[in-house]
Amino acid sequence: MGFLRDRAGVIIVIAIGVAIVAFLLGDAIQSGQGFISESQSEIGEVGNETISYKDFNEKVEQNSAQFKQQMGSLNPQMTAYVVENTWNQTVSGIILKKQTEDLGLTVGESELFDLLFDNPSQQVQQIFSNPQTGVYDRATALNSRKSADTDPTGQLKSQWIALEENVQQQRINEKYINLVKNGIYVNSLDAKDDYTNRNKLVNFEYVFKDYASVPDAEVKVTDADYKEYYEQNKYKFKNATETRTFEYVAFDAAPSKQDTLDAKVAIDKITEGFRTSTNDSLFVAINADTKTPIVYQKKGQLEPALDSVMFGASKGFVYGPFFSNGTYKVAKLVDSRVSPDSVKARHILINPATEGGMDKALAKADSLKKLILGGANFAALATQYGTDGSKDKGGDLGTFTRGSMIPAFEDAVFNGAVGQTMVLQTQFGVHVINIQNQIGSSRVAKVAVVDKALAPSSVTEQAAYQKAQSFISNVSNQTSFDENAKKQGLNKLLGTDVGPLQGSLPGLEDARTLIRWVFNADKGDVSNEIFDIGDKYVVAVLTAVKPEGTLSLEDVKKQIEPDVKRLAQAKVLKTSFEKAVSGVSNIAQVAQKTGTTVTPVENVVFANPVIPGIAQENKVIGSIFGSQPNKLSKVIEGDRGVYVYTVKSFTNPPALTNVLKVKEQMEQSISQQVDASVFEVLRKKADVKDFRAKFY
Structure with a gap:
């Protein structure tokens, strides 16, 4: 006690000091965690500007959605393409924005209005195109912009602000590129040299x-x-980016003979049910792996196996089962008829949401139909009551072929008669349709297809996985990897100079999880997990690392x-x-x-x-x-x-008489390379850091 009493002052000072240090360290650690968290959410940097994963991923999702509309679905290669394309757009946008700001390039209010509504950019056209005709709908675009100012949630307003900024920057970028193009000059000596080189x-x-x-x-x-x-x-x-080389063995979990026999039994059973089915659409929806609408198609549009038999068959004919592209299929001819090649039609689209419900929309459509049949002007009624972009053209949809419209609308106008006026309900609302003309004629067939993919059973997958598990448990380094592969007679495959964002390897379509591991491993490491890729289980060993920059001998x-x-x-x-x-x-x-x-x-x-x-x-x-x-x-x-x-x-060639023409040709040729070349030069000068491999 005496010891403590004599040194109490010193002890108190030390205690206070420790508390202060602990407080400061705690604050620093919290601050550091925030910084670390922030850095972990960055997907890249361009100069002093960071690119957040959240913002970038939103763009990827938007671009993926647009891609899906065109392609139907995305496989790993398509997804990788979307990510790469989005990255290039983002990086070029940041780089070009800096350049254009330094030059003071701008877009005026009237010019922006023109880009949004009168001569819309491609992006605006995609957003505000009529879903049925694909034609840009100016009225819808204008109404949407007006609604944005009064939108209580503010969401529509923020979307329009983003769109306007995007369109504005795109035009500014075009001005920048045009400035560079206008600076291209070929003198007479260049033209004469080029002429001589091509003709001497x-x-x-x-x-x-x-x-x-x-x-x-x-x-x-x-x-x-x-x-x-x-x-x-x-x-x-x-080396533009670090690359890595690795060896791997793949244990095949492809369908076995028994899996094939089981699948054949299943499709045979489905075939018998299909023959007696009275609701083919419902049968396909319940039994098919791929849910596709049953629509009329011309000869040449069906897959070859069906195209050769369905156009000469009778209604109700069932073909199959047959095997195509890894899938068992059975097809049934629902209907066959002679149909127009194209149709000219017009419509009035009524929106149930603004009419107070579907019943009121149908009642209004019936009233309009009676007026039209009584001699009323269709175009005038379409302009007055229509709710889509076609109303500005009197409801005119132009002339279109099969596949241009949704199935229900298509069936109505291709199966109807010229001059017929009808009411049709679809997912877009209620249509009053008038068929103006039908051109040409061909036999078309409506074929329902049920498909069942040939897939491995759980027994087959488990057997392949156990082989992979047995292999991985006996290897710890490259030497033991090689020894065990040789002992088991396994074929070692090679991933050579793989980049951090590569998505696939020969025979392995979606290999991202494997490649992510490769870029987190050290040379000589064997994967501590079994990678499930397609119908294979994969074990790998990292054999070489080539760093970014000039490679060594x-x-x-x-x-x-x-x-x-x-x-x-x-x-x-x-x-x-x-x-x-x-x-x-x-x-x-x-x-x-x-x-x-x-x-x-x-x-x-x-x-x-x-x-x-x-x-x-x-x-x-x-x-x-x-x-x-x-x-x-x-x-x-x-x-x-x-x-x-x-x-x-x-x-020597004849003397060059038209120097101007050669100069123009050379300048045009150089101008065509400007877009890509300018960005490449700017990108090399910019300090671009790419962290995408951590996220994708």
Whole structure:
């Protein structure tokens, strides 16, 4: 107690100090956690601007939705394409925005209005196009913009602000690109050089020996050869991003013979039920793996197996089961008839939501139909009562073929009679339709298809998984991986120089989980999990890492081996040819001493540096056009072999009379490359950091 009493002051000071430090550390840790959390939500950086995962992913989802509308569904490759395309759009947007802001480029109010409503950009057209006709609906766009100002939730307003900013920046970017294009200039000397390069002809003779003619026994590739080639071609070995190489074994879980027999029994049972079905649409909806609408199709539109039998069959005919693209199928002819090739129609679309319900919308449609049948002007009624973009054209939908409209609407106008007016209810509302004309005629068939994919059973999958589990439990490094693969007779597959965002490998369509592991592993690591990819279970080992930047000689040694060998062969051939050229006066003597033949060539131009029958030889043709006629050349090392030549003659083209035309052609050609080239140059100068591999 005395000890504590004597030192109480010191102890209190220390205690207070510890408390303060703890407080500060706690605050720092919390702050640090916020920073770490923030950094973990970043998907990339461009200069000083960060790209958040949340914002980027919203764009990916929007672009994916648009892609799905066009393609129906997205496979892993399509998803990877959408992510890559969205990334390029985002990065280019940030880079170009900085450039355009520095230049002070803007879009005025009247110009923006024009881009949104009068001459709408492609993006605006996609958003406000009529779902039935695909035509831009200006009235809907204007009404939506007016509603945005009074929207109580503010959501529509924020969507319009984003759209306007997007359209505005897109136009500013176009102005920037046009400024660059307007700065392109080709002078008269450039035009004359280009004209000469394309039209000046040369006739020459040459002797040639292929590098491959040198026997392997005469070629000794040394480390010095590798180093020489590497130093001369270092610029070729720049890795834009880190790549990795790995080996893997795949345990197949594809359907077994028993799975196939079981699937056949199941489809046979479905076929019997299909024959007696009285509601084919419901039967397909219940039994088919792929739910597709049953619509009329012309010959050539059905898959080949059905196209050859259905157009000569009777209603109710059942074909199958048959096997197609990994799926068992059975098809039934629901109907067959002669139908118009195209139809011209008009309609008045009534929206039940604004009429107080479907009953009132149908009643209004019936009233309009009676007025039309009584002689009222259809176009005037459409303009007054229509609710879609066609009302501004008197309800005119133009002339369209099958597949342009939704099935119910299509059946009504293609199966009806010219002049007929009818009321139809669809998912878009209630239509008053008038068929104006039907053009052409072809036989069409309505075929219902039930499909059942051939898939592995749980027994098959479990057996394959157990094999993979047994393998992974016996390997811990690359050596044991190789030993066990060899012992079990497994085929080792290779993923070579895989990038961090690559989505697939040969035979493995969706390999993202595997590639993510590869980029989090260390060289020599064996995967600690079994990857379920398609119908395979995969175990991998990371064998090599190539960093971003200029690769080392060791990294590229295997890759450059053929080129280094060719370099050694070139030295052997060049030495023998130089001896043959020494002391001779003509090319025939060179041919005799080297055991080759003299080959004549006529009418070669500088712009197309190809030696007929051999290959493109830029260095050789360039040397030829810089030579004097009737002089024996030095030995030239080309891409395919060594050459000695003699120029026989040059034929100069007629004097260029229309320099302006050539300049315009050159400027146009260069302008076509501006969009991609400008972005590529700006991107190289910008400090772009890509963290997408953490998220996708």
